[in-house]
Amino acid sequence: MPFTLATWNINSIRLREGQVARLLQEQAPDVICLQECKSPVDKIPTETFAELGYRHMIARGDKGYNGVAILSRLPIKEVGAQDFAALGHARHIAGELENGVVIHNFYVPAGGDVPDREVNEKFGQKLDYLTEMRDWFHSDRPEKSILVGDLNIAPREDDVWSHKQLLKVVSHTPIEVEHLAETQDAGGWVDITRQDIPEGQLYSWWSYRARDWDAADKGRRLDHIWATTDIANAGHSSRILRDVRGWERPSDHAPVFASFDL
DNA sequence: ATGGTAGATCGTCTA
Numbered sequence: 001m002p003f004t005l006a007t008w009n010i011n012s013i014r015l016r017e018g019q020v021a022r023l024l025q026e027q028a029p030d031v032i033c034l035q036e037c038k039s040p041v042d043k044i045p046t047e048t049f050a051e052l053g054y055r056h057m058i059a060r061g062d063k064g065y066n067g068v069a070i071l072s073r074l075p076i077k078e079v080g081a082q083d084f085a086a087l088g089h090a091r092h093i094a095g096e097l098e099n100g101v102v103i104h105n106f107y108v109p110a111g112g113d114v115p116d117r118e119v120n121e122k123f124g125q126k127l128d129y130l131t132e133m134r135d136w137f138h139s140d141r142p143e144k145s146i147l148v149g150d151l152n153i154a155p156r157e158d159d160v161w162s163h164k165q166l167l168k169v170v171s172h173t174p175i176e177v178e179h180l181a182e183t184q185d186a187g188g189w190v191d192i193t194r195q196d197i198p199e200g201q202l203y204s205w206w207s208y209r210a211r212d213w214d215a216a217d218k219g220r221r222l223d224h225i226w227a228t229t230d231i232a233n234a235g236h237s238s239r240i241l242r243d244v245r246g247w248e249r250p251s252d253h254a255p256v257f258a259s260f261d262l
Numbered sequence: 263a264t265g266g267t268a269g270a271t272c273g274t275c276t277a
Contacts, residue, residue: 113277208267
């Protein structure tokens, strides 16, 4: 069964309900994973999505912060929601499709501004979150699984506009990249986006603070689609919908897509 | 070195 998957940090699902609907209508993914919904689950506008055929939703929410949701045209059963680093935040949910494929949707902590856990507690929490992800996948190695989300790390030199200028900027520091690589290795995860698009600059996020984000193009690839090795070769057609970042009152993240023939 | 913008919520935190 071929299916198409999207991941998008929406930065308020209630404010951008119409943009989610537009993306679903224009691109028709079978499953979309959203992060930063910034809404209690019971205030997510599910009726709008159901009318478009997305009748299944699993979600976790905090009031005003965080929040992850999976909208699906296919039946999906929740199979867990981890609270790594004991933050008490809605940053993970996992669901299983009827074909047995498990989908993990993550919103990894951003980590604050200073890349030093001695002076910035949030940076330590980010590293701890990744370490606990690693240990979890190591103790229970995933199979037939897809992991997506805003991982808040751009691992490769060509995942940022300037490797040299971002080496000390949270999201691209060597220690974060190392932690992410360990998490990836522990689960046997393959980076599907880079499997499909191995060369060249690739970004999924551009700061709101730029005067002209498109012209400056100081982006980072913070949003990822991974799959376990047993299904990685079924992945194809990866793309990042940069145009969506140019919609009116946009999220600062563009949606990332991949398709799988399973 | 600093400040720039956005969202939830309504002073301030988070990104």
